[in-house]
Amino acid sequence: MRSILLLGLGAFALGLDAYVIAGLLPIVAADFDTSVAVAGQMVTAFTLSYGIASPVVATLVPAERQRAALFGALLVFSVGNAGTAMATSLPMLLGMRALAGASAGLYLALAVAAASTLVSKERRGQALTLVIAGMSSGTVLGVPIGVLIAQESGWRVTMWVVTGLGVVAFVGLLATLPALPANSSPTLGQRAAVLKDPRVASIVGVSFLAAVASLGLYTYMAPMMGSAAMGGVDNITPYLWVWGVGGVLGSLMVGPLVDRSGLRPFTIVVIIMATLSAALLLLPGLASVDPVLALAPILVWGAVGWALQVPQQHDLLSMRGEKGGSVAVALNESALYLGSAVGSTLGGIALAVGFGMSSLPLAAGAVALLGLLLQITGVRIFMRRGPKGSEPAPARGVSDR
The missing domain is CATH 1.20.1250.20 (MFS general substrate transporter like domains)
Incomplete structure (x- = not known):
């Protein structure tokens, strides 16, 4: 159950990351001296990469490497968000958002598959609910909190919080997630x-x-x-x-x-x-x-x-x-x-x-x-x-x- 909760924590970070930018656009646009319309392409870069990675990249992961791929996706997700927080130019910013989005799409696909194998068939629905609830609560509840943090401390601090959540999930899963069966997608x-x-x-x-x-x-x-x-x-x-x-x-x-x-x-x-x-x-x-x-x-x-x-x-x-x-x-x-x-x-x-x-x-x-x-x-x-x-x-x- 600890592994499933940690999978849900990673999904929470994903949900927060996907849409917290929506509340930060004016701040980010001012920081990079650009328009809101251009800054809004941060969301485009993330969600487009996410939408492509989920069905495409997941099919390229070998059946016996699902666990390693999950760790890799979560690690790259954290790197993408750290890069977002440290971005000094708009191209770098958009590139880091695309990197975070692609790894997020792969992570969620693998996390859902992992959660379904960690429990009995009778408890599978509960396990999947915890992962998906983590993502939705990250969007629904995490985004306003992220905006509050940004208003007090700056938008980069919010991105560091997202990065920290990803790192915590990564370390926790590294210690608790067992070997996964080789289920091909x-x-x-x-x-x-x-x-x-x-x-x-x-x-x-x-x-x-x-x-x-x-x-x-x-x-x-x-x-x-x-x-x-x-x-x-x-x-x-x-x-x-x-x-x-x-x-x-x-x-x-x-x-x-x-x-x-x-x-x-x-x-x-x-x-x-x-x-x-x-x-x-x-x-x-x-x-x-x-x-x-x-x-x-x-x-x-x-x-x-x-x-x-x-x-x-x-x-x-x-x-x-x-x-x-x-x-x-x-x-x-x-x-x-x-x-x-x-x-x-x-x-x-x-x-x-x-x-x-x-x-x-x-x-x-x-x-x-x-x-x-x-x-x-x-x-x-x-x-x-x-x-x-x-x-x-x-x-x-x-x-x-």
Whole structure:
């Protein structure tokens, strides 16, 4: 159990590292004498590398070298964050963020696999929950704490804290993690074969668009809420906390909703995407009246953004079975980080060409509407047809899904 907790600590550092920059952009931009749009590419570098490393690099690790690769990934992750803290130029900064992101993607894939082998099958769910909860709590709870540290001591101190957490996890795992069984991961060909299933592709597409909208916009939370058009907020921390609290509530509530409400995951995703769209589109108007009013859509945004993946993963596992489902879920996770990278890049481009901060949530809301449209058209059609060569599934209306 100690090893699993330490795996969770590493995941906590990963979750903190992935999005704490969102709250530090104005500080980092000022330190490097650059624009917020350019500084925002730190998130792009991290999440793009993460999204590529998780499905690609993990397949290159020999089955008998999983334990060594896990240590290597965690060590490189710590080096990447130390390099971020010591960066003296923007290219170095972006390079270190890419290094940290790639190693983070590999670490989480290996940590999840390791946790599943360290306990009996009956306790596997609990072990996996501890690792994934470490990552989500790093994002939801760790980010506001990291921002507070940065406000008091500077953003580089926050990055040293992330580095320290990674080192502690590394040393602890080095002392406690036993040898791991040689379980080979799916090849790139096997992963690509799963993605060729139009049902999987359409669901992953919805997750990608949701991430472009939700996580992409989150990158610019601090400068967005600090702009005059959005109320000129001086302290972003309460808004990050509210977004995080919404994330915790959404994560806790969606599971029972899927299991016991009688609603199909398809319908729940429709509700989530519609709610996300509405929250993002309402955000600028409410913030312009009073920034306190913006707390309501931010709470909803955090809740539905974090809740989405439970019904998505449920559908992927249900349609592909245990083996194929795990590959589909991994692809879905990659889509989230690639979507975050695309969203932060597009946001930076929009700001660079002169769009105002208040236009970002409107654009994000439009992308979420595209995800809703894909859900009620493509996902519905392909799930009714079933995989190629199978008998068509019984026709169901949206209300039955």
